[in-house]
Amino acid sequence: MASPTSRVRVHNFTISLDGFGTGADQTLKEPFGHAGTRLMSWAFPTRTFQNMGIHADVPPSVGIDDAFARHWGENIGVEIMGRNKFAPKAGPWPNNGWQGWWGPNPPFHTPVVVLTSHPREPLHMEGGNSFYFFNGTPAEALAYARELAPGTDVRIGGGATTLREFLAADLVDEMHLVVAPIILGRGERLWDGLEKLEERFTIESATSPSGVIHMMFARRG
Amino acid sequence: MASPTSRVRVHNFTISLDGFGTGADQTLKEPFGHAGTRLMSWAFPTRTFQNMGIHADVPPSVGIDDAFARHWGENIGVEIMGRNKFAPKAGPWPNNGWQGWWGPNPPFHTPVVVLTSHPREPLHMEGGNSFYFFNGTPAEALAYARELAPGTDVRIGGGATTLREFLAADLVDEMHLVVAPIILGRGERLWDGLEKLEERFTIESATSPSGVIHMMFARRG
Numbered sequence: 376m377a378s379p380t381s382r383v384r385v386h387n388f389t390i391s392l393d394g395f396g397t398g399a400d401q402t403l404k405e406p407f408g409h410a411g412t413r414l415m416s417w418a419f420p421t422r423t424f425q426n427m428g429i430h431a432d433v434p435p436s437v438g439i440d441d442a443f444a445r446h447w448g449e450n451i452g453v454e455i456m457g458r459n460k461f462a463p464k465a466g467p468w469p470n471n472g473w474q475g476w477w478g479p480n481p482p483f484h485t486p487v488v489v490l491t492s493h494p495r496e497p498l499h500m501e502g503g504n505s506f507y508f509f510n511g512t513p514a515e516a517l518a519y520a521r522e523l524a525p526g527t528d529v530r531i532g533g534g535a536t537t538l539r540e541f542l543a544a545d546l547v548d549e550m551h552l553v554v555a556p557i558i559l560g561r562g563e564r565l566w567d568g569l570e571k572l573e574e575r576f577t578i579e580s581a582t583s584p585s586g587v588i589h590m591m592f593a594r595r596g
Numbered sequence: 597m598a599s600p601t602s603r604v605r606v607h608n609f610t611i612s613l614d615g616f617g618t619g620a621d622q623t624l625k626e627p628f629g630h631a632g633t634r635l636m637s638w639a640f641p642t643r644t645f646q647n648m649g650i651h652a653d654v655p656p657s658v659g660i661d662d663a664f665a666r667h668w669g670e671n672i673g674v675e676i677m678g679r680n681k682f683a684p685k686a687g688p689w690p691n692n693g694w695q696g697w698w699g700p701n702p703p704f705h706t707p708v709v710v711l712t713s714h715p716r717e718p719l720h721m722e723g724g725n726s727f728y729f730f731n732g733t734p735a736e737a738l739a740y741a742r743e744l745a746p747g748t749d750v751r752i753g754g755g756a757t758t759l760r761e762f763l764a765a766d767l768v769d770e771m772h773l774v775v776a777p778i779i780l781g782r783g784e785r786l787w788d789g790l791e792k793l794e795e796r797f798t799i800e801s802a803t804s805p806s807g808v809i810h811m812m813f814a815r816r817g
């Protein structure tokens with residue numbers, strides 16, 4: 376259970392209509408595998424994502440997509456992510472040279488706990504980005520994250536496997552989920568093993584002119 | 597390809613957030629298996645479903661759910677359904693006594709083509725309901741349905757297996773899909789084998805106060 380003053384939040388997590396949070400066949404060049412940019416393309420034009428340094432060739436959008444996206448960083452002191460969001464699946468770290476997909480100054484600007492069963496020394500980068508590699512249960516990872524950033528909210532950054540684990544452990548207080556109207560066919564499913572999840576949340580949905588559907592899950596009680 | 601004057605339409609077909617069009621473990625008492633009434637409960641209060649004889653203990657609703665539901669019968673001269681919408685999975689017809697889940701006067705009031713590999717004589721019931729049992733490809737079933745009701749639109753009534761086959765064969769012109777915010781976990785998946793289906797349709801979504809999301813798929817070109 377989260378303490379009332381430090382919520383566990385999910386933002387901008389996007390799945391296909393058939394429930395995949397990422398495609399198959401992740402590579403160094405394609406972090407989302409065969410899904411390419413199709414899952415996240417709704418977000419690129421938003422002012423929030425453009426401010427993160429993700430450049431779309433359009434003027435920044437400030438409509439409903441941005442209205443949801445912009446809460447991403449508010450009161451967040453730390454992110455927890457899975458190893459495959461940080462790096463391609465590769466077993467033990469081949470060398471410690473890999474520094475993520477985001478260049479020298481990643482968009483997090485907080486400590487980031489990277490879940491992995493393969494030990495690695497912390498990685499300190501520009502802009503307040505420090506990556507701590509951690510092996511443990513979701514509850515242990517959450518306790519560790521809160522030590523790194525006491526009193527702030529914790530963002531679960533994905534991918535699908537990691538988010539699924541935190542939902543299964545009933546550790547998520549708020550989840551902003553985006554459903555993109557595409558059928559990916561293969562990849563990592565978010566919903567597996569989460570039968571009746573809806574009973575633990577109130578759920579509200581809103582459609583966007585971009586074609587995606589925003590869903591807000593708020594933990595009951 | 598459908599002829600321009602006889603469209604192939606889907607209405608009110610409902611899936612869970614994890615993509616199931618029906619639950620697991622269908623029985624005589626529970627046509628939707630463990631899903632019970634959870635998939636279709638959005639529809640019961642609508643005037644359209646109440647007029648079909650599905651009684652909800654509430655005044656008929658005429659909001660967005662009914663606005664979508666009511667197009668169900670317009671210019672429809674025939675429905676095609678899978679055998680498991682008509683009867684529980686049971687191999688050959690145990691006897692010809694089973695007459696569907698709908699009582700003596702089913703809500704279709706047209707010929708209905710029931711896809712099944714097990715032969716059975718046509719069944720004529722009250723209210724213009726005649727069930728024709730047919731073994732063949734989706735294209736063959738469609739040609740047969742059009743012979744039964746020339747010049748009208750054809751409704752694909754489901755279940756998931758049947759709808760998936762018609763989508764795979766690119767025979768659907770319009771599809772009204774409803775996404776219910778529930779995680780069923782098991783059952784029959786609609787989207788399997790339909791990767792990139794979205795490229796063949798324009799898709800528009802709308803949310804309802806009942807919590808479901810209505811999606812309209814219209815075949816491009």
Ligand SMILES: NC(=O)c1ccc[n+]([C@@H]2O[C@H](COP(=O)([O-])OP(=O)(O)OC[C@H]3O[C@@H](n4cnc5c(N)ncnc54)[C@H](OP(=O)(O)O)[C@@H]3O)[C@@H](O)[C@H]2O)c1
Nearest residue numbers: 388389397406457458459460490491492533534535536537
């Ligand atoms: N759809 C979205 O909005 C969204 C958001 C973020 C990321 N993504 C994408 O999602 C993909 C990654 O998702 P994914 O499901 O493949 O993987 P993931 O959740 O990012 O990472 C899974 C890996 O994390 C490690 N891990 C997870 N739980 C652990 C635990 N309790 N203890 C120790 N290690 C643990 C394991 O790595 P080891 O093998 O090292 O032990 C596991 O293989 C990437 O393509 C990313 O770009 C999508």
Ligand SMILES: NC(=O)c1ccc[n+]([C@@H]2O[C@H](COP(=O)([O-])OP(=O)(O)OC[C@H]3O[C@@H](n4cnc5c(N)ncnc54)[C@H](OP(=O)(O)O)[C@@H]3O)[C@@H](O)[C@H]2O)c1
Nearest residue numbers: 609610618627678679680681711712713754755756757758
């Ligand atoms: N979600 C919704 O809106 C919705 C709508 C309608 C129904 N449903 C529910 O969906 C469930 C049924 O779905 P389902 O996916 O299990 O099955 P289904 O699509 O109703 O029926 C599948 C069966 O139809 C026969 N069939 C299908 N294609 C055929 C073909 N080309 N040629 C010959 N036979 C063919 C086969 O029966 P044989 O084994 O006899 O050969 C097959 O096992 C029911 O619970 C129903 O209540 C849901």
